[in-house]
Amino acid sequence: METERPAAKLCPDCGQNVPVDPRFVTWCAECGWNVDPGSPEAPEGRLEALRRQLARRHGEQLFAEGIDGRAHKDPSSVLARALALLVHAVTLGLAVAGAVVLVSGIGTFSGWALGVLLLGIAFVLRPRFGSLPATGEEPVLYRADAPHLFGLIDEVAAVVGTRGVDAVVIQADANASVSTYGIRQRRVLRLGLGLWEVLTPRQRVAVLGHELGHYANGDTRHGAIVHNALRSLALWVYFLSPKPCPTMTERFANYLMAVPRWVVYGVLVLLDQLTLRAAQRAEYLADEAAARAASTDAAVELMDKVLVAGSVALELRRESVAAHTKGRGGPSRDEAERGLWDRLAEHIGAVPEREYERLRRTAALRGHAVDSTHPPTHLRRSRLAEAAAPHPAAVRPTEDSTAAIDAELAGPRSRVARQVIRDYAG
Known part of the structure; x- marks a missing residue:
């Protein structure tokens, strides 16, 4: 007869009772035993490691100094724009x-x-100048397609001090972002269902407030001038890169290109570093915009959901793999597509507060950040949670408006679910 696993065990370091849940890591909240049993992902090369280190330092300095002003007003950002114009x-x-x-x-x-x-x-x-996905790729919604969704976006935009977007691209991943497209630089919101579907209505307002805050605060790296300059410099580095396994002639060409290659690379690194601090300030300001729109509590909750983004990706892949193994007891692909997002929301909704606390501690130990343009997640959360004057919610979605938005997203949800089940197993 199989014995049941104990509901608790003694911590091997401090002797305290530790709850045991087979779905999650067993750890001790008293002494921190096993709080981070894994190891952080190693950066790719010394330069990337240095970039992460500098990014973390900027995030910590800004946290200590306090944030004010717009993201593009500091001297480094002004110099970055001048350097970008020189590249163009x-x-x-x-x-x-x-x-x-x-x-x-x-x-x-x-x-x-x-x-x-x-x-x-x-x-x-x-x-x-960017473009929208081609027909048949990711779903693209315009105002006429989803008036309630765009109405919510407009309401949040008014709170954070900007205007709404011209298009919404629906994607699968656990992320959201804003950018521009076309010569007229129209605005587009890229909305990942892997994030949207696991959020509560007020947390969705927070993510909209954060993304629209990038427009309101003048995020330098989101602008066409700097973004395109970084892209041009990266292409120069690619063109000037040495040929692998060169012939005698190619080896000579590699030597000739060495100096211009390192000059261009130096300019690329300089422009990247000039905008890195401003990018981190922009994220803090965007977090503040999220709090103004949805409430400080909702913005803090959103920070916790960021920590489970990796679990979302793993769960979507698990669903896809299960659908591809239907001959061995897995569901059919049609069955897997139906209810995919509801199952994902249920899976993430079952994560207990104790696991979130472990993830928060792990994030602080590792200096977790979404990427090197973002400050450490635990500092972003602390800045919101420790605010002297927490913000109340300025935008409060009703049950009717939430249901209307869900109905507008029904078609895109089905299309993206089909893509997930088809492609994520690979």
Whole structure:
């Protein structure tokens, strides 16, 4: 007869009773035993490790100093914009030089070839203004498709001091982001159902407030000027990278390109570092916008949900794998698609407060952040939770409005669920 697992055990370090739940890590809240049984993901290379270290330092400094002002007002951001404009000036110079050489070199192959080469490089390095997914890829909603969702977005935008978006792209991952698209720089919100579906209505307001706060606060890295300059520099580094397993001629070319490659790489690192502190300030300000819109409590709860984003990805993959193994007792793909998001919400909803506390402690130990442009998550949460004057909710979704938004998202939910079940097993 199989014996049941004990509901508690003694901590091997301090002797306190430790609750045991087979679904989660067993750890001791008194002494911290086994709070972080895993190991943090190692950065890819020394430069990435340095970038993470600097990002964490910026986040800690800003937390200690306090945050005020807009994200693009500090001297580093102003210098970053100037440097970005210089990068774009080089691209424009290549285009002009290519046109001049092409015109003046008419009739000679070398002049024609050089002109075409310069114009080609300028074309590849040209600023890009973003685009929406092609038809048949991720669902794209416009105001006429989801008036209640856009109404909620507009209401939140008014609270944080900006306007709403022109399109919403529905994705699968546990994330949300804003950007622009097209020459007119229209606004787009990318909304991951892996995040949206596990949030309560007020937490959804918080995530909208956070993302729209990036528009309101003038986040430098979200702007087309700096973003495109970073992209152009990354392409330069790619073009100038040494050839692997080179021939004698290629080895000579690698030597010739070494100096310009490191110059370009240095400019890329400089621009990245100039905007990194502003990016971290922008995240703190966006958190503040989330609190103003949804309440400080809701913004704090959102920080906790960020900590289980990895569990969301694992659960979606588990659902996909199970659907692909239906011959061995798994559900059919149609069955897996139906109710996918409800099952995900139920799975995340079953995470107990004790596990969230463990994740919060682990985040503090590791300096967890969404990425290197974000401050450490535990500092973001602490700044909100310890606010001297907590914000009440300015936007309060009703049951009717929440149901109406759910109905508008029914079609996209089905499409994205189909994509998850089809693709996530790989």
